[in-house]
Amino acid sequence: MKHVESTKIDETAKVTVEELIERFHTQKSGLTQHEADERLKNYGPNTIRQGKRQSEILIFLENFTSLMAILLWVSGIIALFAGMMELGIAIWAVNVINGCFSYWQQHAAQKATDSLKKMLPAYVKVIRDGQAKQIRVEQLVIGDLFQIQAGDSVPADARIFNSSNLAVDESSLTGESVPVEKADGYRHGDGEFAQQNIVFAGTIVTKGTAHAIAVATGMQTEFGRIAQLTETQKKVIYPLQRELNHLTRQLTVIAIMLGVAFFLLAVFFVHYPIAQSFIFALGMIVAFIPEGLLPTVTLSLAQGTQRMAKKHALLKNLNSVETLGETTVICSDKTGTLTQNQMTINHIWLADGDYEVTGTGYVNNGQIQSNGAAVDLTRNRDLNRLLTIAALNNDTEVNEDPTGGQAKILGTPTEAALVILTRKAGIDAKMLQQQFSRLKELPFDSGRKLMTIITKDSKGTPLIETKGALSSELAICDQILxxxxxRPLTAGDRRQIEQVNAQYAKQGLRTLAFSYREVGASDPLNQTAIDAYTIETAEKHMVFVGLVMMADPPRPEIFAAVKNCQRAKIRIIMVTGDSPITAKSIAVRIGITSDKARVISGDELDQMSDADLRRAVSGEVIFARVAPEHKFRIVSMCQANGEIVASTGDGVNDAPALKRADIGIAMGLTGTDVAKDAADMILTDDNFASIVSAIEEGRTVYSNLQKFLLYILNSNVPEAAPSVIFLVTRGLVPLPLTVMQILTVDLGTDLLPALGLGIEKAEPGIMDQPPRPQNSHLLSHAIIWKAFGLYGLTASIISTGAYFFMNYLNGWPKIPLASSGVAYAEATTIALGAIVFCQIAAAMNCRTQTSSVFSIGLFSNHRIWLGIGVEIGLIACLMYQPFLQEIFNTGPLNVVAWGFLFCIPLPLFLFEEGRKWLVRRIKHVR
Known part of the structure; x- marks a missing residue:
């Protein structure tokens, strides 16, 4: 087998077909099957190699090795050393259940992601041994000659050597929404991937046919090159992971310091035996560690992913939910994300004035209006003529989805817009095409930028009809309708038409011009053969009819979504492969930027230093005509400025930026495999508005984690207070709470209400706040003050008071405080019960930060009320079940004691409601 290798694309585009055939050791009859098999064996299949996935075992184990999980493993070991086997096993069980649940969530998300992958075609027609045959796309090799036609996905980078009216949608590589015309000859347009005679893997043929020779396959294609670039990027650590690690270190240090302090006080102040003091200190360390944190985090994130899935956002990793809540900048592409990716005609210009076209997208809803009133086509011959040309000079079909989904087009978006325009006008294109039989077509080419057809009406009169770029149309017209x-087309007419065109171009609208010519008796082409109608003879002395203006309209819901982002102090930076004029007009129209925004092109970006780019991305800016490396760099510079960046995209060109971003968001409907693999989240409806809903969920998750922390930490103070009293009094006051009773609160009564807080709905006004600062932490100063100062101190006073109250009922101070027996068990039981009933109030108070609980519905969170019911039932079981009384040193309480407990929650709840009201009043006054 002769050695072949792929070459640089531009060099490949410039050489002749004959040189290329010689270079790739093939011929016009194609490769032999034997040669193709040898090349497949040596160079591998034509596939985009997926990044190496971790083994399922490693992925599974990762869910048990976070810093918090390790802390829980150690806590279980400490509990076993302290002689509390049941506690150790319980802590480990919590860790195992949480890890399995987290793995299951990730596995389910990955399966859903895999089901979305449908990028490259399954089969391709090749020429081998001089015969056309169909093979699987993976078997295509360098040097193969293959065929493509409208609707095909291009299977490899290839040089065109024979084409007819070919156009290719390259948006997966460039982000440009308008298909690119392709032809045999070399010409280099603007930007990357702009060679006229090269087609690229993963792009879509929108019209025409072609034969091409494969010059690069698999990972050697531009598609593969960008995939490789994506693979080399390491995914950043999620902010929530960093924050949980920070929190774990904080709690570990606090717990160990408390344990050491209690150990030293027990040994040197109370003169406890060392062994007993050590067990006492270990119990305090374990008690202070929030064993329920990981399950609550996982449940909160899982609930968030489920709610987001219902809103068309699929999360591949649970931690991505919270990352969205921290987002400060969204780097968004334009086509299909902010816009509908459906070219729509919205204006028509004729010599007698402007006309508005209502309705958007590839749907028939809408009409042509003049001054707000529908136009009567029977009385407007100029408009009728333009629409007739639009219907006849058209090779595209549009099939609307009866279920309301996106219409399917076979052809180009521009021609699809013309089809819909004629339908809005009530014109039956098929009937019209029967009346005017097409005799010949002069296909569009990028040189003259015109497409012409020759038709014949029922009377047999030939008619030449042309559509194309305005400059090309004006060059062949000498009359105007x-x-x-x-009538003659004057210099004044030309100036007016060009001014209209410039005016609409400033709005980002694309223009298409129309002209015609009737071949009358005096026309030189009259009575000639159809072959005489050539570009030179037909495209001259035309009658200019008018212009249509079109654009890819913004999604209807995007306006509200952008306003919500601005309310939430989240900036949006448009990063697109489209033209600067179009990009800015869309950005200004939907409110992303003002008209003063700076527009930076890819070429200009290449000349900018990192420092200049960092300054640019901190202000109002739009990026247009960008390449894959540009998007990656833009995201990187935003991160260098301290931003949490979400980046959206659907094409291969977006993948490196998606992976680099703190959270990458790929499009599920139009996204490529490479983009979906690189992303953390996939929008199943390709809708930017779904991102805003996801951000709200992310903020809610973080807020709920703080509520959970506040709830579980505030019980640590009343749990520690009895031990402090015991130590300060040098044992004169027996321990008001035993270690097992403390652990009852942490792993028993607190757990279900805490999990209920983890799934609380968004608090009113959560999207009116800016993203939280990156230097803020879950365990904030406000939470520390509330947990240890306000809630914790109050619960300590109440629980300690309950202990002495029970002793009072049993005869204290006339008799000494009991250190054992029934009286001691009852006293510790009511102290435990007081903490539990304080936690009932805390569960309700923690549901909101400043809003009234009544504003979100007192009974709206059923899980919290279920948790409250369970904890009351659990404390009752501890009091009245003999085998539990032995383990937890508890005893039955009388009616008076129960009455005392039930009086605790309501005053605490009302007091906190009053405090929140006061905070709201102060903020309102400010």
């Missing part, structure tokens, strides 16, 4: 009658 006015009120149904052609």
């Amino acid at each position: 006015v009120n149904g009658t052609p």
Whole structure:
């Protein structure tokens, strides 16, 4: 087998077909099957190699090795050393259940992601041994000659050597929404991937046919090159992971310091035996560690992913939920994300004035209006003429989805817009095409930028009809249609038409011009053979009819979504492969930026230093005509400025930026495999508005984690207070709470209400706040003050008071405080019960930070009320079940004691409601 290798694309585009055939050791009859098999064996299949996935075992084990999980493993070991086997096993069980649940969530998300992958075609037609045959796309090799036609996905980078009216949608590589015309000859347009005679893997043929020779396959294609670039990027650590690690270190240090302090006080102040003091200190360390944190985090994130899935956002990793809540900048592409990816005609210009076209997208809803009133086509001959040309000079079909989904088009978006325009006008294109039989077509080419057809009406009169770029149309026109009658096209007419075109171009609208010519008796082409109608003979002395203006309209819901982002102090930076004018007009129209925004092109970006780019991305800016490396760099510079960046995209060109971003968001409907693999989240409806809903969920998750922390930490103070009293009094006051009773609160009564807080709905006004600062932490100063100062101190006073109250009922101070027996068990039981009933109030108070609980519904969170019911039932079981009384040193309480406990929650709840009201009043006054 002769050695072949892929070459640089531009060099490949410039050489002749004959040189290329020689270079790739093939011929016009194609490769032999034997040669193709040898090349497949040596160079591998034509596939985009997926990044190496971790083994399922490693992925599974990762869920048990976070810093918090390790802390729980150690806590279980400490509990076993302290002689509390049941506690150790319980802590480990919590860790195992949480890890399995987290793995299951990730596995389910990955399966859903895999089901979305449908990028490259399954089969391709090749020429081998001089015969056309169909093979699987993976078997295509360098040097193969293959065929493509409208609707095909291009299977490899290839040089065109024979084409007819070919156009290719390259948006997966460039982000440009308008298909690119392709032809045999070399010409280099603007930007990357702009060689006229090269087609690229993963792009879509929108019209025409072609034969091409494969010059690069698999990972050697531009598609593969960007995939490789994506693979080399390491995914950043999620902010929530960093924050949980920070929190774990904080709690570990606090717990160990408390344990050491209690050990030293027990040994040197109370003169406890060392062994007993050590067990006492270990119990305090374990008690202070929030064993329920990981399950609550996992449940909160899982609930968030489920709610987001219902809103068309699929999360591949649970931690991505919270990352969205921290987002400060969204780097968004334009086509299909902010816009509908459906070219829509919204204006028509004729010599007698402007016309508005209502309705958006590839749907028939809408009409042509003049001054707000529908136009009567029977009385407007100029408009009728333009629509007739639009219907006849058209090779595209549009099939609307009866279920309301996106219409399917076979052809180009521009021609699809013309099809819909004629339908809005009530024109039956098929009937019209029967009346005017097409005799010949002069296909569009990028040189002259025109497409012409020759038709014949029922009377047999030939008619030449042309559509194309305005400059090309004006060059072949010498008349203009006015009120149904052609008249000479003056210099003033030309200036007016060009001014109209410039005016609409500033709005980011694309223009398409129309002209015609009737081949009358005096026309030189009259009575000639159809072969005489050539570009040179037909495209001249035309009658200019008018212009249509079109654009890819913004999604209807995008306006509200952008406002919500601005309310939440989240900036949006448009990063697109489209033209600067179009990009800015869309950005200004939907409110992303003002008209003063700076527009930076890819070429300009290449000249900018990192420092200049960092300054640019901190202000109002739009990026247009960008390449894959540009998007990656933009995201990186935003991160260098301290931003948490979400980046959206659907094409291969977006993948490196998606992976680099703190959270990458790929499009599920139009996204490529490479983009979906690189992303953390996939929008199943390709809708930017779904991102805003996801951000709200992310903020809610973080807020709920803080509520959970506040709830579990505030019980640590009343749990520690009895030990402090015991130590300060040098044992004169027996321990008001035993270690097992403390652990009852942490792993028993607190757990279900805490999990209920983890799934609380968004607090009112959560999207009116800016993203939290990156230097803020879950365990904030406000939470520390509330947990240890306000809630904790109050619960300590109440629980300690309950202990002495029970002793009072049993005869204290006339008799000494009991250190054993029934009286001691009852006293510790009511102290435990007081903490539990304080936690009932805390569960309700923690549901909101400043809003009234009544504003979100007192009974709206059923899990919290279920948790409250369970903890009351659990404390009752501890009091009245003999075998539990032995383990936890508890005893039955009388009616008076129960009455005392039930009086605790309501005053605490009302007091906190009053405090929140006061905070709201102060903020309102400010």
